[in-house]
Amino acid sequence: MKKDLEGVLVVSVEQAVAAPYLSSKLADAGARVIKVERPEGDFAREYDHLVHGESAYFVWLNRGKESLCLDLKLETDKQVLAAIVAEADVFIQNLAPGVIDRLGFNLDELRQRYPRLITCSISGYGDEGPLRDSKAYDLLVQAETGLSEITGNEHGSARVGVSVCDIAAGMTATQAVMQALYSRSVTGEGRHIAVSLYHALSDWMNVPYLQYAYGGKVPERSGLKHPTIAPYGAYVCSDGKSILFSIQNEREWQMLCSEALGRPDLASDERFNSNSRRVANRVALDDEIVPIVAALSRDNMARKLQSARIAYGRISTLEDVAAHPQNRYSTIETPSGPVRILAPGALVDGEQPTLGRVPGLGEDSERIRAEFMPAPHAD
Numbered sequence: 220m221k222k223d224l225e226g227v228l229v230v231s232v233e234q235a236v237a238a239p240y241l242s243s244k245l246a247d248a249g250a251r252v253i254k255v256e257r258p259e260g261d262f263a264r265e266y267d268h269l270v271h272g273e274s275a276y277f278v279w280l281n282r283g284k285e286s287l288c289l290d291l292k293l294e295t296d297k298q299v300l301a302a303i304v305a306e307a308d309v310f311i312q313n314l315a316p317g318v319i320d321r322l323g324f325n326l327d328e329l330r331q332r333y334p335r336l337i338t339c340s341i342s343g344y345g346d347e348g349p350l351r352d353s354k355a356y357d358l359l360v361q362a363e364t365g366l367s368e369i370t371g372n373e374h375g376s377a378r379v380g381v382s383v384c385d386i387a388a389g390m391t392a393t394q395a396v397m398q399a400l401y402s403r404s405v406t407g408e409g410r411h412i413a414v415s416l417y418h419a420l421s422d423w424m425n426v427p428y429l430q431y432a433y434g435g436k437v438p439e440r441s442g443l444k445h446p447t448i449a450p451y452g453a454y455v456c457s458d459g460k461s462i463l464f465s466i467q468n469e470r471e472w473q474m475l476c477s478e479a480l481g482r483p484d485l486a487s488d489e490r491f492n493s494n495s496r497r498v499a500n501r502v503a504l505d506d507e508i509v510p511i512v513a514a515l516s517r518d519n520m521a522r523k524l525q526s527a528r529i530a531y532g533r534i535s536t537l538e539d540v541a542a543h544p545q546n547r548y549s550t551i552e553t554p555s556g557p558v559r560i561l562a563p564g565a566l567v568d569g570e571q572p573t574l575g576r577v578p579g580l581g582e583d584s585e586r587i588r589a590e591f592m593p594a595p596h597a598d
Contacts, residue, residue, distance in 0.1 A: 222249025227400070229253070230303045231284075231311035232291075232324075234261045236357070236382050237341045237416060238313035239280035240389025241396065245309065246283030247563065247572045253303060253587060254284040257291075260580045271555035273577070278558055282551045283575025285583035291322045302591040304329060304336070308409075309396060313341040316352045330411055337399045337409040341388055345415035360384040360416045369427050372442030387419040443534070449497040449504055450475070453534055460517040464524055464531040469493070471529060478527035479520075480511050547571060554579040 227250040231242040239254075239261070246252040254261070261281075266274045289296040301324075304310050310329065312319045319326065319340070326338040340346075343355020350363075358378055361367045366384075371377035392414040399410050421428075430436045443463060444452035453463040466472050472491075477483040485491055485507055490500040497504050512520055517533060524531040533539065540546075547562035551574045562571050 224248040224250035224400070227251065227308045228303075228306060229309040229311065230255065230300070230307045232300070232319065233311060233313055235263050235313070236276060236280060236385035237388040237392070237414075238311050238339075239263070240386060241339065241341070241392040242284065242311055243280050243282055244389075244393045245396065246575055250309070252284040253583075254281065254286050254578070255291075255300060256286055256288050256580065258288050258581075260288070264580065270558055271553065273553050273555055273558075278551070278553055278577050279560060281577050284578055285587060286578035286581055287587045288581035288584045297323060299588055299592050300324070303587075305333065306591070307336060308400070309337045309339065311339045311341070311392075311396075315354060316342060326411055330409065333409070335403060335407065335409045337396060337403065337412070339392055339396055339412040339414065341392055342413070342415045344417045346413050350417070355416055357382040357384045357416070360420060363417060364420045364424055365427065366420060366424060369438045369440060371440040373440065376440060384416040384420045387423055388414050388416045391419040391422070444501075447498060448494060449501050450508060454509060454512040454520075456512055456515055456517040456520050458516045461534040462512070462517050462520050462524075462531055463534055464529055466494075466529070472497075474527045475524075475529050479523040479529055480508065482507070482511065549574050552576040554582075 224245060227245070229242055229245050229250045229252045231238055231252060232255045233239050233242060234256075242252045242254065261277065263277045263280070264274050266276045269275055270278050287299075289300055291297055291300065304324070310324075310326070312324070312326075314322075326340060330336060330338055342351075343360065344350040344353055355363075361370075361378060361384055364384070366379065367376040370379055392412065395412045395414065399412060403409055427438050430438060439446050442453075443461075445465070448466065451463075451465045453461045455461050464475075466475055469492075472494075473483075473486040476486040489496070491497045491504055515523070521531060521533065535543065548559050549562040549571060550557050550559050552558075554577065558577075560574075563574075565572075
């Protein structure tokens with residue numbers, strides 16, 4: 220069956236996470252993606268060697284692409300890239316600020332030369348403002364956007380455990396490029412898209428920003444407890460495993476007390492008979508709940524919460540995640556053999572996307588060079 224973006228040619232001068240996230244989604248949708256790597260390769264290939272000798276990040280983000288090694292300091296290699304861009308539908312780059320211009324690929328000039336071309340630049344801080352020329356990495360941007368200020372617990376701030384700024388930028392760029400492709404199908408015109416890690420994650424920070432800007436409220440770092448709802452947090456069970464549950468209204472509070480905790484008297488206790496009182500008396504509330512939960516295994520507690528129709532989540536270890544019964548998987552080929560990954564989030568008509576192979580470094584270079592820069596015919 221033909222894929223949605225079949226026939227779309229994407230060339231991406233990319234490294235690390237954000238731009239490869241975008242191009243991997245385009246590849247999943249059927250686009251031909253030529254990944255341009257420096258001769259030594261995308262440095263994400265060396266983040267670790269834990270997946271049959273491959274990098275976990277690289278395996279996740281580079282499926283379905285072709286790898287072309289170019290040294291863009293060489294005029295001959297610049298000509299190869301220029302020949303591909305001339306035929307491309309989408310040109311992506313996330314090099315350090317100003318580098319793509321110095322290499323001779325100014326995106327405004329490319330857009331003038333090729334009006335149907337969609338260009339996308341992913342940077343740390345965008346094209347304007349005092350930090351526009353600064354390098355940026357995920358954890359730095361978690362700090363700059365204030366995410367680290369509201370993440371953690373009473374002992375201090377913490378890094379979000381995945382590269383959330385890079386992923387936010389990649390997701391934002393994917394949406395913008397898909398929108399541009401649709402617009403071009405109507406108007407025939409491409410466009411330039413600029414996405415930064417800072418601005419993509421800042422959009423996600425709007426709730427704490429608005430709470431502070433208009434209400435003067437600074438959200439507390441609350442670990443695995445909700446700052447304004449109680450009980451809504453994590454509790455340790457008898458087997459040392461933890462479970463998190465959430466109460467959203469008074470009917471649920473009564474059901475929790477009577478059916479899950481076996482303490483119907485707590486529901487009418489004056490200290491706990493409204494959410495505001497439960498929050499104000501959170502320490503006393505936990506003094507009642509903690510020993511009840513601590514006497515039960517996590518699975519037993521989960522069954523009680525399920526029976527009472529109380530929303531809950533097990534605090535899964537990675538061992539738990541690897542065996543989670545709700546998982547869907549996809550298998551992708553890599554240079555070192557097949558790898559099973561957690562499947563992309565969307566099903567289309569009940570089907571998972573078919574994911575392409577992860578390329579070895581430069582394995583497509585010779586073929587791509589011959590395709591776009593054929594040898595001259597002898598007279």
